Amino acid sequence: LAKTTQPISMDSYEGQEVNITCSHNNIATNDYITWYQQFPSQGPRFIIQGYKTKVTNEVASLFIPADRKSSTLSLPRVSLSDTAVYYCLVVQTGANNLFFGTGTRLTVIP
Amino acid sequence: KAGVTQTPRYLIKTRGQQVTLSCSPISGHRSVSWYQQTPGQGLQFLFEYFSETQRNKGNFPGRFSGRQFSNSRSEMNVSTLELGDSALYLCASSSDPAGVAYEQYFGPGTRLTVT
Numbered sequence: 001l002a003k004t005t006q007p008i009s010m011d012s013y014e015g016q017e018v019n020i021t022c023s024h025n026n027i028a029t030n031d032y033i034t035w036y037q038q039f040p041s042q043g044p045r046f047i048i049q050g051y052k053t054k055v056t057n058e059v060a061s062l063f064i065p066a067d068r069k070s071s072t073l074s075l076p077r078v079s080l081s082d083t084a085v086y087y088c089l090v091v092q093t094g095a096n097n098l099f100f101g102t103g104t105r106l107t108v109i110p
Numbered sequence: 111k112a113g114v115t116q117t118p119r120y121l122i123k124t125r126g127q128q129v130t131l132s133c134s135p136i137s138g139h140r141s142v143s144w145y146q147q148t149p150g151q152g153l154q155f156l157f158e159y160f161s162e163t164q165r166n167k168g169n170f171p172g173r174f175s176g177r178q179f180s181n182s183r184s185e186m187n188v189s190t191l192e193l194g195d196s197a198l199y200l201c202a203s204s205s206d207p208a209g210v211a212y213e214q215y216f217g218p219g220t221r222l223t224v225t
Contacts, residue, residue, distance in 0.1 A: 034213075041198075041219070041221075042219070043202065043217050043218055044200075046213045046214060046215070049212075087153070098153075098155050099155070100152055100154075101152065102152055
């Protein structure tokens with residue numbers, strides 16, 4: 001089961017772009033990279049998922065280099081409501097087990 | 111569509127007792143997973159059910175068990191409660207047969223306190 005390494009915490013000012021990088025050196029061929037966001041006392045919320053290159057949706061972008069040993073979640077123009085813990089997961093289809101890791105606590109400053 | 115619901119939201123139990131938590135997935139979702147979240151251990155996978163069958167189980171003792179009903183609703187039971195079982199228990203559902211590998215929708219959780 002591939003484990004991930006993320007920065008423990010990050011601070012950013014409102015309106016800036018935030019990039020959170022995740023290392024997953026032991027990623028396997030069938031693994032997908034998934035990011036979740038969690039606010040205090042709430043369940044995690046799915047943000048984005050990708051396999052390679054770049055994926056973009058209405059809230060974020062996910063950049064995955066060719067070797068797939070790392071990935072970067074990009075949040076454009078963050079607001080105070082983006083203050084949360086962000087988890088990077090590497091998940092193998094069919095493995096049916098998730099390891100969330102410690103996550104990155106993002107604090108957006110006014 | 112209504113989201114994932116969990117009951118009860120808060121629970122206080124005494125060491126040695128047992129507890130049953132309930133989860134109703136999003137309509138149409140057949141995969142239901144359970145997680146335990148604590149400040150020290152973070153989010154840990156307990157087990158996943160799909161079409162009333164447990165597909166996989168995390169590294170938790172046998173005191174933790176679950177089941178899923180034909181309507182996809184799921185229950186989790188913890189017997190002989192220990193102080194260390196105090197945690198936020200989260201349930202998540204998915205529409206995809208791949209289950210946890212796909213986008214999961216989490217409920218608000220049940221906060222269990224064991225005294």
